[in-house]
Amino acid sequence: MFKFLEPNKIFLITSKATKYVMVLFILVLSIGLVEALVLSPQDYKQSHSVRIMYVHVPGAWISLGIFSSITFLSLSGYIFKNKNFFLIAKSLAPSGLVFNIVALVTGSIWGKPTWGTWWAWDARITSMLILFLFYLIYLLAWRIYQNKDKVYKITTLITIFGIINVPIIKYSVDWWNTLHQPASINILSKSSIHSSMLFPLVIMTAAFALFSLLIFLMKYNTELIKIKNKGLDRL
Amino acid sequence: MISEFLYMNGYGLYVWSAFLFTLLSFSILYTIIKIQYVKERNKFISKFGALDSKKAQVAKTQNINKEILSSTQSI
Numbered sequence: 001m002f003k004f005l006e007p008n009k010i011f012l013i014t015s016k017a018t019k020y021v022m023v024l025f026i027l028v029l030s031i032g033l034v035e036a037l038v039l040s041p042q043d044y045k046q047s048h049s050v051r052i053m054y055v056h057v058p059g060a061w062i063s064l065g066i067f068s069s070i071t072f073l074s075l076s077g078y079i080f081k082n083k084n085f086f087l088i089a090k091s092l093a094p095s096g097l098v099f100n101i102v103a104l105v106t107g108s109i110w111g112k113p114t115w116g117t118w119w120a121w122d123a124r125i126t127s128m129l130i131l132f133l134f135y136l137i138y139l140l141a142w143r144i145y146q147n148k149d150k151v152y153k154i155t156t157l158i159t160i161f162g163i164i165n166v167p168i169i170k171y172s173v174d175w176w177n178t179l180h181q182p183a184s185i186n187i188l189s190k191s192s193i194h195s196s197m198l199f200p201l202v203i204m205t206a207a208f209a210l211f212s213l214l215i216f217l218m219k220y221n222t223e224l225i226k227i228k229n230k231g232l233d234r235l
Numbered sequence: 236m237i238s239e240f241l242y243m244n245g246y247g248l249y250v251w252s253a254f255l256f257t258l259l260s261f262s263i264l265y266t267i268i269k270i271q272y273v274k275e276r277n278k279f280i281s282k283f284g285a286l287d288s289k290k291a292q293v294a295k296t297q298n299i300n301k302e303i304l305s306s307t308q309s310i
Contacts, residue, residue, distance in 0.1 A: 094264060109252055113249050
């Protein structure tokens with residue numbers, strides 16, 4: 001089962017894909033930046049500060065998506081006894097952490113002109129900070145524990161506890177009175193955001209997703225070479 | 236015109252710092268991952284070069300080793 005997920009086969013693809021992903025990322029990011037900073041309109045209430053949304057929202061979305069993927073991969077690795085799932089999860093984590101930091105910092109910068117404060121212990125911000133701590137603990141666990149079986153067990157446990165926080169982040173704006181507004185974009189119902197703002201948001205999200213793919217490919221290749229280095233030592 | 240674009244009705248400092256922070260974070264992450272990649276690859280190449288001919292033959296039978304040695308990509 002999962003023979004297509006053998007590292008040898010994946011390396012053949014990942015080692016060649018990085019340069020194409022890099023070119024595509026630069027192209028999409030350039031379009032996204034022009035759309036976000038020049039072509040998209042200013043908000044009638046928030047004026048130009050609304051442009052921060054184009055880096056803040058994709059950062060938050062992708063950090064949540066990556067953590068969910070890490071949890072799914074860790075659980076799958078544990079259920080199917082496939083070590084490669086853990087390797088993929090580990091390679092996704094650095095970009096997830098950076099997107100989480102981007103969401104927190106740009107949110108803080110956006111908060112100052114909008115709410116008059118850099119930070120508030122609001123439900124959405126606090127739960128995002130908790131996610132950041134989970135990312136940090138997850139990455140630290142990989143550094144601290146050398147025993148593979150132990151690290152697989154511990155990182156899976158961290159993701160199980162961490163995933164409880166993901167729906168809390170999503171629904172925090174509905175469950176509590178927070179400074180954040182309710183979701184403007186809904187997949188199942190009509191979005192309240194205008195298409196002139198939705199388009200740059202989608203482009204910037206695509207650019208961020210491509211960047212996380214690029215980092216994942218590079219990190220995954222590094223991890224595979226690390227394993228091969230150990231293999232050469234055993235020869 | 237340009238100063239108006241940079242000033243953004245007084246929100247320029249916030250908008251530009253948010254975008255610059257994002258791009259700076261991306262650059263730092265990319266550089267760290269790239270350094271790690273190059274370090275491991277160089278380690279692999281030097282280890283492979285240190286193998287005697289018999290061990291090198293065994294190592295060469297694995298496709299992934301050949302791929303690592305032949306990957307001269309500049310990401």
